[in-house]
Amino acid sequence: MKRIATSALLCCAAMAWLAATGTVIAAPAATPWSLLPQPAKVSPAGSGSVDIADGAAVSVRGADREQVQSIAERFAQRIADTHALHLRMAASDSAHPAITFEVNPAVDVTDDAGYRITINDDGIRVAARTPRGAFYGSVTLWQLLTPAGWTRGAPVKVAYGVIDDHPRFAxxxxxxxxxxxxxxxxxxxxxxxxxxxxxxxxxxxxxxxxxxxxxxxxxxxxxxxxxxxxxxxxxxxxxxxxxxxxxxxxxxxxxxxxxxxxxxxxxxxxxxxxxxxxxxxxxxxxxxxxxxxxxxxxxxxxxxxxxxxxxxxxxxxxxxxxxxxxxxxxxxxxxxxxxxxxxxxxxxxxxxxxxxxxxxxxxxxxxxxxxxxxxxxxxxxxxxxxxxxxxxxxxxxxxxxxxxxxxxxxxxxxxxxxxxxxxxxxxxxxxxxxxxxxxxxxxxxxxxxxxxxxxxxxxxxxxxxxxxxxxxxxxxxxxxxxxxxxxxxxxxxxxxxxxxxxxxxxxxxxxxxWSPAGARDWNGFLQRLPAELARYQALGIGYADSAFAPAYQVTAAANGGFRITLSNQVRFGTIRYTTDGSEPNPKSTAYDAPFTLPSNATVRATTFAADGFPLAAPRSQVLDASTLLSRDGSALATCSKQPPSRLQGAKPAQGTRPVYSVDIGNACWLWPNAPLHGVTHVEVTAERIPWRFGDEAKDAVVHGKTGAAGAFEIHAETCTGPLLARLPLDNAAQAKGQIRVDANVAMLVGTGMRNLCVFATGDPRDGQWALARMAFSK
The missing domain is CATH 3.20.20.80 (Glycosidases)
Incomplete structure (x- = not known):
């Protein structure tokens, strides 16, 4: 068996610890450029850079002049819109332009969509066989001028080197x-x-x-x-x-x-x-x-x-x-x-x-x-x-x-x-x-x-x-x-x-x-993604932050407190948090291990890139007497054990439209190990969504109807186990939007932690019930 050096073991142990805590530093970027998709070949020079500032000249040379001129002008406009740098279009014979676009059918690049970018003492030159290649070169050049951590309007240093690029697939x-x-x-x-x-x-x-x-x-x-x-x-x-x-x-x-x-x-x-x-x-x-x-x-x-x-x-x-x-x-x-x-x-x-x-x-x-x-x-x-x-x-x-x-x-x-x-x-x-x-x-x-x-x-x-x-x-x-x-x-x-x-x-x-198979690397992709997200933001794109958003795991701690574990889906970036309800910033406490807090606190957390760019919007967790006694529907499992759909509810008079986790055709949820000691009452918040699920009707699960409009039933251990509560829906079935129903809980002898099954009786094809929240109280 091959021996692993102690330093390597320590490195692996550190990475494992960082993964467990949700703060992972991926492998360093291989080049000074943050480009996405990764080009076919990048050859940084190792030293030297070109400064591109307001007023830098852009020139167009070679074949297809009119079309390439249009590409260069759109590139300059994109830089102005996203970076607030205003480049100047110059004549083709202009001496020493900062940026040159040149199309030459004989240029040594791969593919009609390929291009070469050369960055040296003569400035930045984009060379291609066709206008298509020049366009893709302009996209990469825009990325070179919007590196990680760029500041709007500030000059940009572009490291010397050569980028040879072309697409993998047509x-x-x-x-x-x-x-x-x-x-x-x-x-x-x-x-x-x-x-x-x-x-x-x-x-x-x-x-x-x-x-x-x-x-x-x-x-x-x-x-x-x-x-x-x-x-x-x-x-x-x-x-x-x-x-x-x-x-x-x-x-x-x-x-x-x-x-x-x-x-x-x-x-x-x-x-x-x-x-x-x-x-x-x-x-x-x-x-x-x-x-x-x-x-x-x-x-x-x-x-x-x-x-x-x-x-x-x-x-x-x-x-x-x-x-x-x-x-x-x-x-x-x-x-x-x-x-x-x-x-x-x-x-x-x-x-x-x-x-x-x-x-x-x-x-x-x-x-x-x-x-x-x-x-x-x-x-x-x-x-x-x-x-x-x-x-x-x-x-x-x-x-x-x-x-x-x-x-x-x-x-x-x-x-x-x-x-x-x-x-x-x-x-x-x-x-x-x-x-x-x-x-x-x-x-x-x-x-x-x-x-x-x-x-x-x-x-x-x-x-x-x-x-x-x-x-x-x-x-x-x-x-x-x-x-x-x-x-x-x-x-x-x-x-x-x-x-x-x-x-x-x-x-x-x-x-x-686009990228060759050998150039693709997940950790490298994550390292390059923050700069791309900043570009999306500058373009006005409303992108999802799901991959980076902090997720909470809250469990009971000693003396009535709470133990908080934070993570994110891709285990990348630094999660920073506050405990006073204020918005986290790049200097807030960095999460490195689970921590405990007393009741009546609010945690807010955000994930940041190394340059301080926020990778996700803040997510909050309120800690009070109801925290462990309540669950959102999205935190419950489906009875079928199948992943749920996320379905919209009706638009309320105020606030945002709710979204529910629903197993279409089966209004049934599971809450394992619910802490029921001392509870006497339960409230369910739910909404009935119109049935419009086409061929899924044949797989609908019908729970025997109780009452004229049905009810929510809560059972212990299994869906046919002892009935803990029945919440009739007679006064809520025709309501539009969310409804709340409540009932007393019939406690079982020795009740402490219990597995729960909650379902809506009746036929979901008459209206699919979605569970927003279930909350017990003492």
Whole structure:
């Protein structure tokens, strides 16, 4: 066995101690530059630097002068906006400019998107073969001028050296779902700006859904006249102003062209997605003959998977061809996505006409019929010089996809077996596993986590995404063309929520897509992230701080006091705290081990980077007689042991909208080891949320109803154990927003620490109860 030197043991022990206390110092940064994504090759000189101050000259030279001039001007404006340094555009023959952009097709860089930045006595030179490379060089240069701890308006020292850079993958994408909830043109432009500053180059624009058709099609005006509006069910009424006012929105063809133009200036390719044959209820609501039943459904107001599929016949195929012809006129992208996911075939199976067609075509099942349908559509696109893109669902069902199709693999389970199968069939593959790159998923189990489905997609899980499936040969691996994150918007009704979901996880996505595998390092990423967060802040991005936010563990201490343990998700930064309720600052007490406090105190804690930049907003913990006798719903386990969804409640007259941890379809929670000694009373705060969970209805758990409107029941040890309290809901079931119900507690002999089960009786499909808080008192 290899011996480890004592110094190494001490180092490891120190790191273990720091990890346990929540204050970890990662390995020092390898270069003087804090860049993200990490470039392909960095070569610092070791000494020397260039000073860039107000009035520094920027010059453009070489080919494609007009386009590169525009790139340089936008770079200078970005520096002014974020750093308050005002650079001066100079003539191309200006002597000794501080910064030079030069495009030369013969320059020695890798890839048309590659660039070289040289920093020496002659200033800073960005060289590229194409304007695209010059743009990415400008992004890195902006980062060089906004290093860790920069001060607005102050000159910047940029260390001498050379950066040679180019992307690892050609497809670095964010999917934006505009079907469930609609974003304005201005918001999409802003998102494209921010994407491009993370070196992403594909916006997969999800434009059609069961809940709304969002793109104007001239030949079929009802698609937007009827299909773009739905009843303002649930909390959509808050967006429209009234439950009687429908939730509507679509993009005109002129607006779509403007978004494509704007994106192209920033080297982002807009790939439209027209989802087929599923996720089509809004289209069938507009034109019922597109469906199997001939009936006109409403535009869907539920979430989940709708059973309304397009009818797989020639008339429908003509409709699809007509739609795609207009789509191809609007979107010059080489790629067009045709979906193919989550096609619930219950209506196809129930239709004699569809079954007859399946047999006529010599097909064995409905999955093969979907494969035939998608093949016809793919052939139409290929005939027009486009490449079809679609999801991996049919491949997961064992059906071959059109050979020309790029596969977006979202089934990341079982060691990426579906992606591997696609590669072995010869498809180009985009990796977008839902487990780590679906950015609608919650980011933590913090009590203030925003709404979203489980399981949590943490910053670390995004960074550790498998991009080359295990078992892929060298040749097969070359068919992985990129990575993509999904921003699905069932629970994301505002652009503020979109930002919170995307950032900073997009930084992990950026490094997955851009940086060479050997250049990626989690600790290095964490070291470089604070400077990137400061840039996000300067850009006005409302990013999530979930990865760095202090989390509290509070237990009983001697003499009625409390023992406080602090940590954060990534175990990075220094947690600093106060005990008088004041806001922590970089000089506040640093957390290094659990501590004790008496009752009637308030702890506030924040995580700071080494330069004093706050990595998270302060979180507070009140310590009083109720602290150990009460629990927020987010601190309780689900009875199914499955991770809960985070669901919004109704907007109160004052204050912020509550968010609850809920196992959809099962209003049941567990509190292990509840301290019940001496308690006599319990109060439950809860809210009934409208049921709009689509296909999850089949898995609902119904607890036998007690009373006309049901009740909350609290049982000891198990959900069928002794009843400690029943809290009737007769006077609260019809209330909008939070309600409070209380009851006396029937104490058991020898009661001390008890496992508790609390559930709402009745059928959750009549209204899903969410538990905000349960509090005992003596």
């Amino acid at each position: 497809w670095r994408a964010l999917l934006l779902d505009s079907g469930r909830h609609f974003q304005s043109v201005a918001e999409i432009k802003q998102l494209i700006d921010w994407m491009s500053l993370n070196k992403l180059n594909v916006l997969l624009w999800h434009l059609t859904e069961d809940q709304g058709w969002r793109l104007e099609i001239n030949k079929y005006p009802e698609l937007t006249k009827t299909g773009s509006c739905r009843e303002a069910a649930g909390f959509d009424s808050d967006l429209t102003g009234s439950a009687d006012k429908p939730y509507c929105g679509f993009y005109t063809q002129a607006e779509a062209r403007e978004i494509v133009r704007y994106a192209a200036e920033r080297f982002v390719d807009v790939v439209p997605e027209i989802d087929l044959p599923g996720h089509s209820q809004a289209a069938i609501a507009a034109y019922p003959w597109l469906g199997v039943t001939g009936k006109r459904p409403a535009v869907w107001t539920d979430w989940g998977v709708s059973p309304w599929l397009l009818k797989p016949d020639q008339k429908t195929l003509q409709f699809v061809d007509d739609v795609l012809d207009e789509v191809m006129q609007l979107f010059p992208s080489h790629y067009i996505s045709i979906g193919g996911d989550e096609a619930d075939k219950q209506q196809w199976n129930a239709s004699p006409e569809v079954r007859a067609q399946m047999h006529k075509l010599g097909l064995a099942n409905m999955d093969q019929l979907q494969g035939w349908f998608m093949q016809q559509i793919a052939t139409h696109l290929v005939k027009h010089g486009r490449t079809p893109v679609g999801w991996d669902d049919e491949l997961a069902a064992g059906i071959a996809l059109p050979t020309s199709q790029v596969v977006m693999s979202w089934h990341g389970d079982h060691n990426e077996r579906i992606a591997l199968a696609a590669l072995k069939q010869g498809h180009d593959v985009v990796m977008t596993p839902q487990e780590s790159l679906y950015f609608d998923h919650v980011q933590s189990d913090l009590p203030d986590e925003w709404p979203g489905p489980p399981p949590a997609g943490t910053l670390r899980e995004a960074y550790d995404t498998i991009v080359i499936p295990k078992g892929a040969s060298t040749n097969e691996a070359q068919h992985v063309i990129g990575v993509q994150a999904g921003l699905w918007t069932e629970q994301m009704s505002t652009f503020a929520h979109d930002q919170h979901a995307v950032f900073p996880r997009v930084a992990a996505l950026a490094e997955l897509g």
